[in-house]
Amino acid sequence: MSKAIERLKCGIITENPTFVQMLGMCPTMAVTTSAVNGIGMGLTTTVILILSNMMISALRKVIPDKVRIPAYIVIVASFVTIVQFLLQGFVPSLYDSLGIYIPLIVVNCIILGRAESYASKNNVWLSMFDGIGMGLGFTIGLTFIGIFRELFGNGTIFGFQIMPSQYEPVTILILAPGAFFVLACLIAIQNKVRLNKAKKEGVTVSCEKENGCAGCTNTLCGGRQLAEQNSEKK
Amino acid sequence: MNLLLIAVGAALVNNVVLSQFLGLCPFIGVSKKVDTAAGMGGAVIFVITIASVVTSLIYTFVLEKLDITYLQTIVFILVIAALVQFVEMFLKKTMPSLYQALGVYLPLITTNCAVLGVALINVQKSYGFLSSVINGFGTAVGFTISIVIMAGIREKIEYNDIPESFKGTPIVLVTAGLMAMAFFGFSGLIK
Numbered sequence: 255m256s257k258a259i260e261r262l263k264c265g266i267i268t269e270n271p272t273f274v275q276m277l278g279m280c281p282t283m284a285v286t287t288s289a290v291n292g293i294g295m296g297l298t299t300t301v302i303l304i305l306s307n308m309m310i311s312a313l314r315k316v317i318p319d320k321v322r323i324p325a326y327i328v329i330v331a332s333f334v335t336i337v338q339f340l341l342q343g344f345v346p347s348l349y350d351s352l353g354i355y356i357p358l359i360v361v362n363c364i365i366l367g368r369a370e371s372y373a374s375k376n377n378v379w380l381s382m383f384d385g386i387g388m389g390l391g392f393t394i395g396l397t398f399i400g401i402f403r404e405l406f407g408n409g410t411i412f413g414f415q416i417m418p419s420q421y422e423p424v425t426i427l428i429l430a431p432g433a434f435f436v437l438a439c440l441i442a443i444q445n446k447v448r449l450n451k452a453k454k455e456g457v458t459v460s461c462e463k464e465n466g467c468a469g470c471t472n473t474l475c476g477g478r479q480l481a482e483q484n485s486e487k488k
Numbered sequence: 489m490n491l492l493l494i495a496v497g498a499a500l501v502n503n504v505v506l507s508q509f510l511g512l513c514p515f516i517g518v519s520k521k522v523d524t525a526a527g528m529g530g531a532v533i534f535v536i537t538i539a540s541v542v543t544s545l546i547y548t549f550v551l552e553k554l555d556i557t558y559l560q561t562i563v564f565i566l567v568i569a570a571l572v573q574f575v576e577m578f579l580k581k582t583m584p585s586l587y588q589a590l591g592v593y594l595p596l597i598t599t600n601c602a603v604l605g606v607a608l609i610n611v612q613k614s615y616g617f618l619s620s621v622i623n624g625f626g627t628a629v630g631f632t633i634s635i636v637i638m639a640g641i642r643e644k645i646e647y648n649d650i651p652e653s654f655k656g657t658p659i660v661l662v663t664a665g666l667m668a669m670a671f672f673g674f675s676g677l678i679k
Contacts, residue, residue, distance in 0.1 A: 280601055284509040324569065331562040354608050357561045361601040430507045434665030438658040445653040
């Protein structure tokens with residue numbers, strides 16, 4: 255049981271996919287124009303992550319190593335299709351506002367990354383908690399970014415007016431450039447924290463290297479493979 | 489005329505990276521030098537155009553015929569993954585010089601959400617065959633334009649005095665944000 259709780263803590267805090275690992279940036283930037291969209295996307299991803307983690311973990315001894323990645327993709331895509339239809343049927347407003355980003359959950363690095371690095375090596379029970387932890391971590395990340403952008407870009411949170419009526423909303427924050435700026439500040443803060451920590455311990459850290467593809471934890475992503483190829487050549 | 493509008497719309501107005509946030513990983517990862525960025529852009533144009541042709545044909549002649557359009561996500565992602573592998577093998581055998589130029593970028597494209605994104609957008613907007621191909625080509629050209637401009641800016645940024653914590657990805661994102669604002673200027677092109 256303690257191991258399961260550790261997986262939850264790991265996903266939500268120490269290895270938070272949004273704030274620490276910086277995974278799944280495409281949906282993070284695209285759907286966080288409002289808090290509702292952020293939480294909707296986060297929970298949808300969580301459900302798919304839990305289901306696919308459990309399924310992949312249950313089948314981990316059956317799937318041959320050579321075709322594991324196509325097999326994972328088929329499993330994830332099936333769950334995405336099911337969830338997409340459930341959303342269309344029961345929460346049509348969310349389905350309309352997330353649009354094309356629901357089917358694109360298939361190529362979300364978090365899901366394939368967890369399948370490869372955790373679910374394919376651990377039992378169903380722990381994989382389920384890993385999925386819950388990572389999914390909630392992602393949901394929290396998206397919701398916070400959504401709240402921030404909605405509050406300053408529109409003056410509301412979850413659709414309720416928060417800012418006084420004199421407040422002039424910074425509309426750029428809920429448009430495309432705002433997503434880039436918010437994310438840039440987020441990574442810069444993360445770098446600052448890491449630099450301060452390194453200074454205390456007396457080690458020098460280069461920001462550029464750790465943020466590059468080589469520092470990423472997702473072994474499945476093509477960017478990392480390319481970075482590894484380049485470093486081998488050197 | 490309509491096709492021209494689709495192409496311009498896909499390339500400039502709804503730029504795939506700067507307004508739809510698809511294909512961000514290669515946009516940040518492979519934009520350090522102009523020539524690598526151009527290579528990546530070329531590979532993306534090649535793959536997305538072929539993928540639009542194939543997925544559009546499969547959608548019309550297989551999925552719609554058999555009335556199984558609900559399987560589109562699964563079918564498209566598998567077709568794209570297989571297609572990229574196939575293109576890689578085909579280029580290696582028949583056009584070694586092109587393979588030399590594009591080869592390293594091809595595995596990067598399988599995980600690129602822009603390819604799947606274009607196939608899904610084609611279906612969503614119920615484009616016909618020709619419109620789908622033009623839309624795919626335009627989207628890929630838009631990707632190439634933005635990644636090459638970004639690489640050009642990044643080569644200059646190297647010499648600037650940036651705060652320590654903004655070095656690397658953050659300054660790239662700030663630059664991308666400014667580019668996205670500039671690209672808003674194109675939104676008047678199409679009503």
